[in-house]
Amino acid sequence: MSSRTPFYFAIVALIVIGLFTSWNRHAQNGIPLLPDYDREVWEIEARIEFTALDRPVLASLALPEASQPGFRLIREASSSPDFGMTYQQTPYGRRAEWSKRSALGEQTLFYRAQFLVDPTNQELSPPEYPLTAPKLNLIGPERLAAESLKEAAFSRSSNALSFGRELVKLLNDPNNQNRALLRSRYSQLNILSTLLSEADIPNRLVGVLSLEDGRRRQPIEGMMQLWTGAQWLLFDPASQQFSPLGEVLVWDASIGSLLDVNGGRNSRVSFSMISQDVTPTEAVASVNQASEPWNLSIHSLPLEQQAMFKTIMLIPVGALIVAFLRIMVGLKTSGTFMPILIAMAFVQTELRVGIIGLVVIVGVGLIIRGYLSRLNLLLVARISAVIIAVILMISSFAVLAYHLNLSQGLSITLFPMIILAWTIERMSILWEEDGWREVAMQSAGSLLTAVIVYLAMTNEVIRYLSFNFIGLQLVILAFILMLGNYTGYRLSELTRFYPLGGKS
Numbered sequence: 001m002s003s004r005t006p007f008y009f010a011i012v013a014l015i016v017i018g019l020f021t022s023w024n025r026h027a028q029n030g031i032p033l034l035p036d037y038d039r040e041v042w043e044i045e046a047r048i049e050f051t052a053l054d055r056p057v058l059a060s061l062a063l064p065e066a067s068q069p070g071f072r073l074i075r076e077a078s079s080s081p082d083f084g085m086t087y088q089q090t091p092y093g094r095r096a097e098w099s100k101r102s103a104l105g106e107q108t109l110f111y112r113a114q115f116l117v118d119p120t121n122q123e124l125s126p127p128e129y130p131l132t133a134p135k136l137n138l139i140g141p142e143r144l145a146a147e148s149l150k151e152a153a154f155s156r157s158s159n160a161l162s163f164g165r166e167l168v169k170l171l172n173d174p175n176n177q178n179r180a181l182l183r184s185r186y187s188q189l190n191i192l193s194t195l196l197s198e199a200d201i202p203n204r205l206v207g208v209l210s211l212e213d214g215r216r217r218q219p220i221e222g223m224m225q226l227w228t229g230a231q232w233l234l235f236d237p238a239s240q241q242f243s244p245l246g247e248v249l250v251w252d253a254s255i256g257s258l259l260d261v262n263g264g265r266n267s268r269v270s271f272s273m274i275s276q277d278v279t280p281t282e283a284v285a286s287v288n289q290a291s292e293p294w295n296l297s298i299h300s301l302p303l304e305q306q307a308m309f310k311t312i313m314l315i316p317v318g319a320l321i322v323a324f325l326r327i328m329v330g331l332k333t334s335g336t337f338m339p340i341l342i343a344m345a346f347v348q349t350e351l352r353v354g355i356i357g358l359v360v361i362v363g364v365g366l367i368i369r370g371y372l373s374r375l376n377l378l379l380v381a382r383i384s385a386v387i388i389a390v391i392l393m394i395s396s397f398a399v400l401a402y403h404l405n406l407s408q409g410l411s412i413t414l415f416p417m418i419i420l421a422w423t424i425e426r427m428s429i430l431w432e433e434d435g436w437r438e439v440a441m442q443s444a445g446s447l448l449t450a451v452i453v454y455l456a457m458t459n460e461v462i463r464y465l466s467f468n469f470i471g472l473q474l475v476i477l478a479f480i481l482m483l484g485n486y487t488g489y490r491l492s493e494l495t496r497f498y499p500l501g502g503k504s
Contacts, residue, residue, distance in 0.1 A: 007485070014478035021471030035277040035464040040117040041074070042211055042249070043274050043306075047110060048259065050267035052103035057263035061111060062207075062252040063087070063094040069232065071115040071249060079110040093254040107264065115249065136186055136194040145178035150195055160201045161233065164226050164242055167195055168235070189224050192235065202227035207252035208234070213275040214307040220251055220258060220271065274307050277464060298470065311344065313466040316476045318343055318453040323483045325449050330490030333446040334423055334430075342446070343453035345415045351454060355447070357415065361393050362443070365424035366431070373428065387421040 026033055048059060066073040078085050083098040098109050138146050153166035171179050171188055182191050189205060196203040207220040224235040226242060233242040234250075251271075252258045261267040298309050318340035325331040333339055346354040368389045372382050394415060423446075431439045456462055465472055 007481075011478045011481055014474045014481075018471040018474030018478070021474075022469040025469060025471070031468055032277065035460055041276050042071075042115045042117065043112065043276060044115065044209065044249070044251075045110060045112045045272045046269055047108065047217075047272065048098075048261075048267070048269050049106070049108050050261045050264035052100075052105060052107050052264045054102060054104040055263045057083075057098070057100045057103045057107070057261070059083075059098040059109060059262075059264070059267070060088075060260040061096045061269065062254045062256065062258050063096055063111070064113065064115075064249065064251045065093065065253060068250055070117065070119055072118045073113060074116045075114040077112050079112070083109065090254070090256075092256060093252075095254070103263070136190055138182075138194070142182060142185070145181045146191075146195060146198070148178045149176075149182075150199060153195075154199070159228070160196075160226060161228050161242060163199060163201065164192070164196060164233075164235070167192055168242075189222060189235075193224055196226060204253055206234075206250050207258055208248045209251050209271055209273070211247045211249055211273065211275070213273070214310055216272045216307050217270045218272065220269075223248075225250070225253075272307055274310060276468070310463070310467050311347075313470070313473070314457045314463065315340060315344075316473050316480075317456050317462060317466060320476050320480055320483075321453050321456060322449060323480050325445075325452070327483045327486055328491060330492030331445045331449060332442045333449050334426055334442045335419075335446070338419055338423055339446050339449035340453055341416045341419050342450040343457055346450060346454040347457050349415075351451070354415075354454075355451075357394075357397060358420075358447070360397070361390060361415070361420060362424060362427070364393055365390060365420070366428055369424050369428040373432070383421060383425055386424055387418060390417050390421050390424070 025031055046061060048061060050059065063076075064073065078096060078098075080098050082103075083100045085096065085098050088095045088097055096111055149167065149170050152170060153163055156166045157163035170176055171183070171191060173179055193203050193205055203224060203226045206223055206225050208223050209218065209220060212218075225232045226235060227233075232250075234248065235242050259267055259269045298306065301309070319337065322333070322337060322339055326333065326336075342354075342358060345358075349357065365386060369382075369386055372385055377385070394417065427439050427443065430442065
């Protein structure tokens with residue numbers, strides 16, 4: 001038997017096992033081989049944490065409505081070891097309740113819900129429970145100010161929506177004394193809700209979640225909804241506009257609190273979410289039940305960890321691209337896998353902002369490193385100084401972007417600072433030993449590789465396959481092993497031998 005036979009056998013085995021497990025997941029679980037954008041499912045997990053006081057515990061969490069414009073609840077589950085759990089229908093909406101006779105110390109409870117994006121699901125009638133939010137107790141001058149605002153808005157409006165818009169304008173007018181009196185004590189949302197309620201216009205204060213794939217530890221945002229007679233319109237304090245729900249999900253529409261904990265303290269709730277493209281069969285069957293004790297799939301993990309793995313599973317794709325470009329093409333990079341880290345930073349920052357930030361930081365860093373080399377510092381001190389310089393540059397860049405209203409520039413803080421510092425150190429040494437041409441060549445190669453990896457990591461098909469079909473990681477491993485066995489010419493080296501080929 002040839003010494004290479006076991007190696008080739010391992011390659012074939014990895015490919016076969018990877019493809020088989022991926023096909024089995026498709027056949028058994030009904031997961032489509034390619035993303036189906038008409039079947040988007042948002043999986044949202046609420047993480048409840050509190051400190052139990054060695055007494056009976058009752059925790060109650062407000063739950064989203066099963067049906068709301070654009071979304072339909074298809075599955076919900078909870079993970080609460082040693083706690084009893086029930087779903088309660090109250091006059092003001094659904095709630096989940098966890099109970100335990102006695103608990104002590106830190107406690108963590110999970111509630112998970114899957115919402116199918118359904119544009120055809122439109123709310124044509126309001127819920128049966130009361131729609132009017134609690135009113136502020138306005139007396140004396142505050143009552144007169146509220147009446148004046150209502151009269152002014154009523155005279156300029158023709159329906160519920162226009163009345164609400166006129167109230168918003170008045171509450172944003174800095175020269176309006178009535179507005180100043182009320183805003184000195186109450187929030188805009190509470191004032192607006194009270195004035196709408198007094199005008200018998202259905203409205204409610206709600207807690208919403210902005211849907212963003214891969215978000216972790218997201219808090220709930222307070223907003224207000226107004227019923228026009230045909231649909232709910234959401235008032236966003238940031239934009240000061242009434243609009244349909246859009247990319248937000250109403251989680252808490254109850255008049256009560258979002259979370260109540262009796263028998264505990266320091267209670268808090270945060271939300272994590274991921275978006276998946278699945279078939280209705282898989283969504284309804286809910287194959288990946290987190291509560292199943294022997295479900296070893298990463299899809300059974302809490303959503304916070306799933307969101308993290310959704311990014312981690314893209315790293316092998318980047319490793320394959322780097323291996324191909326270095327081994328087959330002969331592209332030079334500064335560091336073997338530094339381009340992958342830079343590409344992951346580009347994913348968070350947006351490509352154009354990321355490239356500008358990277359070039360500026362590395363360029364200025366090389367100038368600072370050149371000055372430090374004249375001081376004959378020891379390696380540890382020199383690297384430490386470069387790290388601090390990189391941190392200061394990133395901080396300055398973020399502050400400047402903030403004051404220039406460049407929100408994307410704030411994400412420059414996601415760059416791997418230690419890796420950048422070592423990159424600057426390596427390039428500086430390379431400059432001293434081989435000259436600026438080699439530095440320029442490796443810098444260009446690193447940037448080109450990072451851009452290619454970024455394009456792969458942001459490709460929806462690649463992101464979908466890498467997360468939903470873990471077996472494909474074995475196929476990627478097989479290709480990387482095959483590349484490692486290549487001993488021929490690189491594409492960049494063929495130009496060196498072109499004259500010889502032409503003469504023959």
